[in-house]
Amino acid sequence: MTHNQLFELIRKKRSFLCVGLDTDINKIPEHLKTTDDPVFEFNKAIVDATHERSVAYKPNLAFYESLGARGWESLAKTMNYIQQKTNDIFLIADAKRGDIGNTSSLYARTFFETFNFDAVTLSPYMGLDTVSPFLAHEGKWSIILALTSNKSAGDFQYLTDKITGKKLYETVLEKISHWGTTDQIMYVVGATKAEALQGIRKIVPNHFLLVPGVGAQGGSLAEVAKYGMNSRCGLLVNSSRGIIYASGGEDFAEQAQKKAVVLQQEMQQLLENNNLL
Amino acid sequence: MTHNQLFELIRKKRSFLCVGLDTDINKIPEHLKTTDDPVFEFNKAIVDATHERSVAYKPNLAFYESLGARGWESLAKTMNYIQQKTNDIFLIADAKRGDIGNTSSLYARTFFETFNFDAVTLSPYMGLDTVSPFLAHEGKWSIILALTSNKSAGDFQYLTDKITGKKLYETVLEKISHWGTTDQIMYVVGATKAEALQGIRKIVPNHFLLVPGVGAQGGSLAEVAKYGMNSRCGLLVNSSRGIIYASGGEDFAEQAQKKAVVLQQEMQQLLENNNLL
DSSP states (O other): OOHHHHHHHHHHHTOOEEEEEOOOGGGSOGGGTTSSOHHHHHHHHHHHHHTTTOSEEEEBHHHHHTTTHHHHHHHHHHHHHHHHHOSSOEEEEEEEEOOOHHHHHHHHIIIIIISOOSEEEEOOTTOHHHHHHHHTSTTOEEEEEEEOSSGGGHHHHTOBBTTTOOBHHHHHHHHHHTSSOTTTEEEEEOGGGGGGHHHHHHHOSSSEEEEOOBSTTOBOHHHHHHHHOBTTBOEEEEESHHHHTSOSSTTHHHHHHHHHHHHHHHHHHHHHHTTOO | OOHHHHHHHHHHHTOOEEEEEOOOGGGSOGGGTTSSOHHHHHHHHHHHHHTTTOSEEEEBHHHHHTTTHHHHHHHHHHHHHHHHHOSSOEEEEEEEEOOOHHHHHHHHIIIIIISOOSEEEEOOTTOHHHHHHHHTSTTOEEEEEEEOSSGGGHHHHTOBBTTTOOBHHHHHHHHHHTSSOTTTEEEEEOGGGGGGHHHHHHHOSSSEEEEOOBSTTOBOHHHHHHHHOBTTBOEEEEESHHHHTSOSSTTHHHHHHHHHHHHHHHHHHHHHHTTOO
16 A cells, blocks of 8 residues: 555545554453454454444554464454455554564565565664565555653653754654655654654654554544644554453443544544645 | 573583574475474474573574464474473573563563563663563563664664763663663673674673674674673573574484584683683
8 A cells, every 4th residue: 555545545534543453362351252262253343343434453463472373363364354344444563573684574474475464563773674674565564663652762762862963763763764765664653742743743744653642541632633644644543442442341342433433533523624635 | 590590501501502493484494394393393303403502592483473373383382392301491582572561561471471481582662661561570581682783783773872972772781771680681782793792791791691693694702702701601692594504404403413512612612711610
């Protein structure tokens, strides 16, 4: 999917919502736990309930890996299910990988070929040769951690470079913007850091940003749009726990849908306010 | 395993060799490919051939993930096999993870509980709260990327902080040394960066360092020991491709053993030269 195709998808669905499939076996409603594959059954119901309101899904690999081989099967089934259900969706492997070249090539093969994800999240710490094997896959995206949503993000991301006067996350944004095009590179910027978005847009005016932290982590959608939205929207805003665990009971999918509808409607309003619809 | 126990293991085996199980399905000798689980059969033979000469094994998760659920089964079988064969071994999940707290907790559970690894490699980019869930597991280690062995390591790791005058990797070393003890924290320092080891030892004189990059990547064992060895050895030197792919034929295990013996003997000499045996 190109940058333009992603924007068109956002216009079509009137939404820039990404639903995080952080499916924790311990939080799945009781009535699903007796099924053969509770994680898949949960995801299937969430996808059925939310796919019309969202443009992307983002399974967090940790949740699947914690179950060993069985978790990877649930992930594969989830991916197949989503792709059979709809073409109008952008699929992100939230893996936060980053390794030397020959290893990165394998990760790229895993996520882009074995699983057919559109994008994968990557850590920038090890530099260009850890990202370039992902960039070699045509039509696929690398989503680089820049300014993350967690409390300790500043431990290293705020360090200021002596020569350029830029913070580490600003250096990451700027340097990596030269490694590929806006059809290939996206950045993670936490919603809890909305005040930084103005400055970030000066460095990367045209790139898409994947913004986690709305909902459970406390970020504000309106603030994110105010400072981060550009002329092609330029935002995918993720909500995980706030949607998928809206209810712990048998009505979990129905409640998830309600939460997705609320976010989608707020997003539609924001897109309209910015004359993007 | 504590810092002292790891040192005693090194003395007992007269080796600080870590064998990287970067088992690539495409590089496995032909005669194993018809078995039920070629990756496991390959690892089993490598372990049989090298366990007396090495103190650690380090499966790189990328190689297993690239095979999906089947790869995770091969990894689980490999881990069980090693642990049944010997207690005298330190097991490292080379995963280079790093994510927000609730996700890191899951990764910690996966590697320390589901798989019973002693240690896991982590990326420092997201800061303390991404590392602390790993530190909460008693007797387990977090191995943090500091100065990596790849060509582009300097893209971000060499940035110099305006206030402290320290490079990013030096800041990582120093700051994270306060997050836990030398029984919990280890760092990755590439063998290809041996000249930096002197400076690194001024910042973290007592920590163990996991040193990849000897062999295929071109680092020198003698240089690493010269600048990096401390009074408790303080080094685990990894070789992956140089050992496990020493031969692509039916004699692969025998040739791997020969390479491991050469490295172990050089290590024994270095330990003796430093009066550690």
